[in-house]
Amino acid sequence: MLLKIRxxxxxxxxxxxxxxxxLEVNPGEVHAIxxxxxxxxxxxxxxxxxxDYFQITHGxxxxxxxxxxxxxxxxxxxxxIFLGFQYPVEIPGVSMVNFLRTAVNELRKYRGEEPLAAGxxxxxxxxxxxxxxxxxxxxxxxxxxxxxxxxKKKNEIFQMALLNPKLAILDETDSGLDIDALRIVAxxxxxxxxxDNAIIVITHYQRLLEYIIPDFVHILYKxxxxxxxxxxxxxxxxxxxxDWIKQELDVEAKLSE
Amino acid sequence: MKxxxxxxxxxxxxxxxxxxxxxxISEGDPAYxxxxxxxxxxxxxxxxxxxxxxxxxxxxxxxxWFGKEFARYFRERKIAFDIDDLFSCDxxxxxxxxxxxxxxxxxxxxxxxxxxxxxxxxxxxxxEATRRYPELxxxxxxxxxxxxxxxxxxxxxxxxxxxIFLFVPGNQHLEHPIQIIHLLLSDTDQMVQxxxxxxxxxxxxxxxxxxxxxxxxHMFLTNSVxxxxxxxxxxxxxxxxxxxxxxSFQVTNTWINQERNARSRHSTITLHGGxxxxxxxxxxxxxxxxxxxxxxxLIDKKQHVDNFTVIEHRQPHCTSHQQFKGxxxxxxxxxxxxxxxxxxxxxxxxxYQSNNNxxxxxxxRMHTKPQLVIHADDVKCSHGATVGQLxxxxxxxxxxxxxxxEESRLLLMYAFANDVISRIxxxxxxxxxxxxxxxxxxxxxxxxxxxxxxxxx
Numbered sequence: 001m002l003l004k005i006r007x008x009x010x011x012x013x014x015x016x017x018x019x020x021x022x023l024e025v026n027p028g029e030v031h032a033i034x035x036x037x038x039x040x041x042x043x044x045x046x047x048x049x050x051x052d053y054f055q056i057t058h059g060x061x062x063x064x065x066x067x068x069x070x071x072x073x074x075x076x077x078x079x080x081i082f083l084g085f086q087y088p089v090e091i092p093g094v095s096m097v098n099f100l101r102t103a104v105n106e107l108r109k110y111r112g113e114e115p116l117a118a119g120x121x122x123x124x125x126x127x128x129x130x131x132x133x134x135x136x137x138x139x140x141x142x143x144x145x146x147x148x149x150x151x152k153k154k155n156e157i158f159q160m161a162l163l164n165p166k167l168a169i170l171d172e173t174d175s176g177l178d179i180d181a182l183r184i185v186a187x188x189x190x191x192x193x194x195x196d197n198a199i200i201v202i203t204h205y206q207r208l209l210e211y212i213i214p215d216f217v218h219i220l221y222k223x224x225x226x227x228x229x230x231x232x233x234x235x236x237x238x239x240x241x242x243d244w245i246k247q248e249l250d251v252e253a254k255l256s257e
Numbered sequence: 258m259k260x261x262x263x264x265x266x267x268x269x270x271x272x273x274x275x276x277x278x279x280x281x282i283s284e285g286d287p288a289y290x291x292x293x294x295x296x297x298x299x300x301x302x303x304x305x306x307x308x309x310x311x312x313x314x315x316x317x318x319x320x321x322w323f324g325k326e327f328a329r330y331f332r333e334r335k336i337a338f339d340i341d342d343l344f345s346c347d348x349x350x351x352x353x354x355x356x357x358x359x360x361x362x363x364x365x366x367x368x369x370x371x372x373x374x375x376x377x378x379x380x381x382x383x384x385e386a387t388r389r390y391p392e393l394x395x396x397x398x399x400x401x402x403x404x405x406x407x408x409x410x411x412x413x414x415x416x417x418x419x420x421i422f423l424f425v426p427g428n429q430h431l432e433h434p435i436q437i438i439h440l441l442l443s444d445t446d447q448m449v450q451x452x453x454x455x456x457x458x459x460x461x462x463x464x465x466x467x468x469x470x471x472x473x474x475h476m477f478l479t480n481s482v483x484x485x486x487x488x489x490x491x492x493x494x495x496x497x498x499x500x501x502x503x504x505s506f507q508v509t510n511t512w513i514n515q516e517r518n519a520r521s522r523h524s525t526i527t528l529h530g531g532x533x534x535x536x537x538x539x540x541x542x543x544x545x546x547x548x549x550x551x552x553x554x555l556i557d558k559k560q561h562v563d564n565f566t567v568i569e570h571r572q573p574h575c576t577s578h579q580q581f582k583g584x585x586x587x588x589x590x591x592x593x594x595x596x597x598x599x600x601x602x603x604x605x606x607x608x609y610q611s612n613n614n615x616x617x618x619x620x621x622r623m624h625t626k627p628q629l630v631i632h633a634d635d636v637k638c639s640h641g642a643t644v645g646q647l648x649x650x651x652x653x654x655x656x657x658x659x660x661x662x663e664e665s666r667l668l669l670m671y672a673f674a675n676d677v678i679s680r681i682x683x684x685x686x687x688x689x690x691x692x693x694x695x696x697x698x699x700x701x702x703x704x705x706x707x708x709x710x711x712x713x714x
Binding site for chain 2: 049051072073074076077078082083085088089091092093094098099102103106107110142143159163
């Protein structure tokens, strides 16, 4: 098993956002986590990559037999965890090439490999750029600076391709994309699917899941996974909307009273 | 001859010292220079050092530094060393004409004191120029750098004996940048006051690089003046790279005078230094003149850097851009005081100023103060100052890609600094400074050249 989350509770400024999450992810699987706004989807993603603004108050996250909570954000990345950010930050003055080369070589160093020479790295970049059809010359640009919404999301998947993670968490990678960009990004992700890695796709809409077909779909609502199923659950959700889940849950809540 | 200032740190002590040594200081001076020195010491005597908390020196009280005991020499001392052994500046693929000042005196190293090219360009020892070209030098020397209410300029004018002279006649271009290497190397704590004079004639172009270095671990106090004239439509670019050790104290006074449509750019990169005060005073005297003042300082421990600028917009249609940035670590303190003065006739002035600083610790301090004095009504002026920390969101983004905290911080600091570095024109120099800044931020910079001294503690 790659990732095993047990009864995870996470608070932000003393407000509990996640109220007991259980999730298991195996290599080769794609999990989709869906839910209405404010259900805690991004909190889950942030907790997995170790953003310290989010306090884990209870529970366990086991990753390849290691206690993930003991690892720094950079060590999580070196262990193969990747987050595709919902809002990638612009970093003026840090060049894409310098940033990515540093990142790739930090990962190589962690694995005991020699750093890539400049020429080899540029070659690798050219190759991976094709996965998400980036044709602009990244060598002269700063990290995300002046990138359009679509470019920023493509750039996240491009980084995923370069860093080759075992577990990729894609946080609302579809938000703000037009249909063409969505297709490019989704195709990019599909090209990176392998039997030995796993992907958690976090999304509000089912639209993305028409391109990235998940093995499992989980519905997150008020900090809990309230329903799990296969890809058909997403279709159902699209048909009935989130009100369907809310009503169903509220009925259950009434019955249990 | 060797003299030391003792105990009292008063201005009177300096005046008395000047009177006593005047015959040696002004030995062989032409008449105009003798007069200039007299005037200077008189003004200094009347004014004295700026008192504590004086507005322009509020955070940098200099008198105590000038009261310390330093040896001062008024004749060039022969120091037994081979300069090539100790020092060679290694900016790859940058072709420059190197001129050296050793402890305040032009260091000929076997070359001529003054080099005179066929096209009329002259460069070399200011001392020699004052004697060989009294009319030319007399026309400019001390005419731009004001001494009234400027005690450090007055003091330098009284005492300075040598430095670098550069004259580029009208319509001529310096083929290669002039690189002035100002070296301090002594067997005792020493004070130095040298003077530079650069004249760029009509339609001329000159690129100048000034490097300040210490080559021995003694305490040094430098009070230097650089006067620059950019005549009509001249283009002057000056880069000053300060890399002295933590027991060195430096006051630089740079005065730029620009005529119609003249352009100047002055960049100060402070990598190291115990206490540094940079006074930059630009007078835009002719219509359409443009100046850029850039500054970057990277300081730690107890280092102190104070950048004080005055840009005078005296005529219409002039533009000025100021950008100063600082990264402060440990207990370092920084000051930026930027004054923009727009005179009544200077309509259509555009004057911009920004000062951004990053404090890496809770104990580092930055004082920043913009001053806009505007007497014209049709002008565009703006200023902005920030003092902050590194962007946490950006830091996390970098870390989430496997880059360590230290390396991530470094990338962000470097990006911050690069804003200034990227404006340096000459690619070879830009790369070199960029490399030095990176090394400095990594804490690996003990020297920026191939000298064998380990100056930093």
